[in-house]
Amino acid sequence: MLGNNDIILEMINITKTFPGVKALNNVNLQVQQGEIHSLCGENGAGKSTLMKVLSGIYPYGSYEGAILYNRKECKYKTVKDSEADGIVIIHQELALSPYLSIGENIFIGNEIASHGVIDWHEVRTRTQELLKKVGLNEDPDTIVNTLSVGKQQLIEIAKALSKNVKLLILDEPTASLNEDDSEHLLDLMLELKKQGITCILISHKLNEVSKVCDSITILRDGASIETLDASGGRIPEDRIVKGMVGRELSDRYPKRTPKIGDVLFEVKDWNVYNPEYPDRKKVDNVNINVRKGEVVGIAGLMGAGRTELAMSIFGKTYGANISGTLIKEGKEINIKTVKDAIDAGIAYVTEDRKDAGLNLIDDIRHNITIASLNKISNKGVINEQVEILAAEEFRKSMNIKSPSILQLTGNLSGGNQQKVILSRWIYAEPDLLILDEPTRGIDVGAKYEIYTIINDLVAQGKAVIVISSELPEVLGISDRIYIMNEGKMIGELDIKDATQEVIMSKIVTAKNKEAE
Template sequence: MRDNIILEMKGITKTFPGVKALENVNLKVRKGEIHALCGENGAGKSTLMKVLSGVYGYGSYDGDIIFEGQTCQFRNIKDSEELGIVIIHQELALIPYLSIAENIFLGNERKKGGVIDWNETMQRTRELLDKVGLSEPPGTLVTNIGVGKQQLVEIAKAFSKRVKLLILDEPTAALNEDDSENLLELLLGFKSQGISCIIISHKLNEIAKVADSVTILRDGQTIETLDMKKDAVTEDRIISGMVGRDLTHRYPQRTPRIGDVTLEIRDWNVYHEQHADRKMIHNANLNVRRGEIVGIAGLMGSGRTELAMSIFGRSYGKNISGTIIKDGKEIRNNNVTQAIDNGFAYVTEDRKHYGLVLMDDIKRNISLTGLERLSRGTVVNEHEEVLVAEDMRKRMKIKTPSILQKTGNLSGGNQQKVVLGKWIFSNPDILILDEPTRGIDVGAKYEIYTIINQLADEGKSIIVISSELPEILGICDRIYVMNAGQITGEVTREEATQEKLMTYMTRDKAKV
């Protein structure tokens, strides 16, 4: 019934220089439903939502937006918010050193006579926090709460604007399982209140749990819209629509060829960077063999990233002690340059802030770790740089019209491939991958798993940190488990199960 449609987007076409991001896309959302938007990275999901919310204003695209029966011409986000359309982007837009209350009402201040009414601000903040199930005091600085709670603050901020249609772009990408579960329950609660939601997610199990409908985009075009109940939709059915083919296996087949121990970490201890009395890593011991993929599993806050960064040139931590042994000899990684010279590479979990120069092109990003190999004195041989970048573009299957494309204009999956390409060019012996597939689609994940397998087959020693247990189980030969800064268990691929890993992940102390 048309009366039940709150949003219709008709024939949306959006072009960037050299790229048609959307072509004749159509979308209908019913009142009070959770509508999932699926597709590979670069399929156009985020672009479509930016058109809807006014980030890309009227006149910059072709097509029509009809909201509550009225054709809309949003020039900016403020226009769409006034009608009750609120978008929460994948990168949260909170200001760390303002309080929760100040963030919620920033630009929408509660005022009396031109002066902020702090009593009303605090009272309204408490009401909004109650609504999203967050018990933090309104005066708490955002920098002092975790990512899961920050996501709830963003949603509370949306409710301060009387939201009718809430758009969430990868809302659980950076959340642990408990926080993800709480957020999904919250969305179901909003649905019961008649609020419509559009959720972009690569986590198909979450879509199966909460979505009423799913629209699949591929290469900037609408493929189909499925009713999750009537059409008996499975994860494999969604994947087939996303990638245009059936994926027989989520993880590529591999026969490991494992050699001698390449890396050994002994009695590794790390203290917090700001709080000198807070120990982050306690007597960690691990090893990795040539051609082996070793996983590190653990809940958020377990110390996985702190361990990896402290090993990689002491990028994190203070008062670090312990021993690093590579190929049977003790070495020192006192800084990042020394770590790279010793054959280490670290692919960060935060590619946008620490992995890439988003304003620079693909060519320069890839060559950054090996400029000395491309230089004569202080001059970079640009012809060689182009050849290296073009070779890496083909090897990594980076989807781009040119290696001169700005990295910031690439999809998340292609950005991740650039980060991998950058570190592969440094020709490391030991490659540490921190959440290598976070926020990317199932097709791009498969391609990255294939690259990881190829590197292992070349004799590289690889450490993979991941919050997704199926991923750890699917690609790793051996798995260490962490909790509260300690390694609490070690299991082989053959004996590993999700239940066993979760048992180790919730242990208080390491098994001795």
């Protein structure tokens, strides 16, 4: 570690209160010049809140405590104020405008102009220089929504570099990235470090934290617990987890003794085409089944067609020219809408909880009951007392950290939002639950709770399909695994025969065949 003279940032006794909740309680943080410093903690621990205080999103006067940046006290009222000092935050939800070009996005709000006229030639030239720094070779005029999430994340960093960033805050930057894009982004952080840029990294992926960070500050329940020095070598993930949850978490995946019954659900000869490009097949002649009491994992790289498969089954919410057969308990079923799927006892938890899963401007109560209004109403009139009791029961049983079921879901942490979606579909009492990236962007403690919920469901004889990009997760919770690539099912493994190496080998072999 560097000496105290090299401290670039010090946050002293930061306390931030929301109605009914103390989000930060006398938090202290010291960051050294030129280091990569990680903030770790469970969902709701206060990591993002602390960074919003630092960057002026929560302005001076709305919190208690002091911020010293380069040994000077800061009283930021807006994000513009912090950016003027070289502090730039990149949020988990990308803030790019999808219909503008790369160049327009990088310089929006910071336009290169003279007398109100933008110098587009200079915009293009500067954009090309910045893209080169982050390892992209795109045309500055490329519209952002045509690019992958990984490339958009790098454009966010290029945008930060355009503001002469000195302290870069990255909030879950790899949550939506595949392994290659994540690796590239981590390498870029190490390169920025060489250039003297200080980084603060918020991440639930502890292997990434261990790989790149010099220091790790752990928050728990809104308080700073400890700072670990990683400059001498990697800190074991179990040590970080212990600080986060306050105890040893010896097994990341709760034990379960499978009691697998008859086949509950089958998909036969299933084909789905891209609705925007009807000649492109996204799901190609897929055949799968899942039994009562069984967890079936679907592994594959991003873009393999797993989400498209799940959404097309769930009331044809994705796809065109869908063909094939769905069979439940030996009988063919016809599902044309989401209501048909719910009535047939099928539920789907989307990978995109913020945009497609939750109504963020409504409360926990309504988000839980929205798919089961028939259970809380009589002749079209909702019985509010029944609704409140149901929502309150789930708030307690699912350990949703909130002072009330009337709290807006948009104010919850990612893990608690995920529990609200799970509560919704468990309340609907499905026979088959399809979970798409159920633990993306949430911490190890919340993950364990969700795995326990999955175990409880299959113990009741329900069937669960889990789609996950994290191979350890698929291996840790599944009884059987399908492997998907380029819209096709290329393998099926019993869990006793499955390893990361076997799964990746099958994917690589399939990709090589596609390339021939």
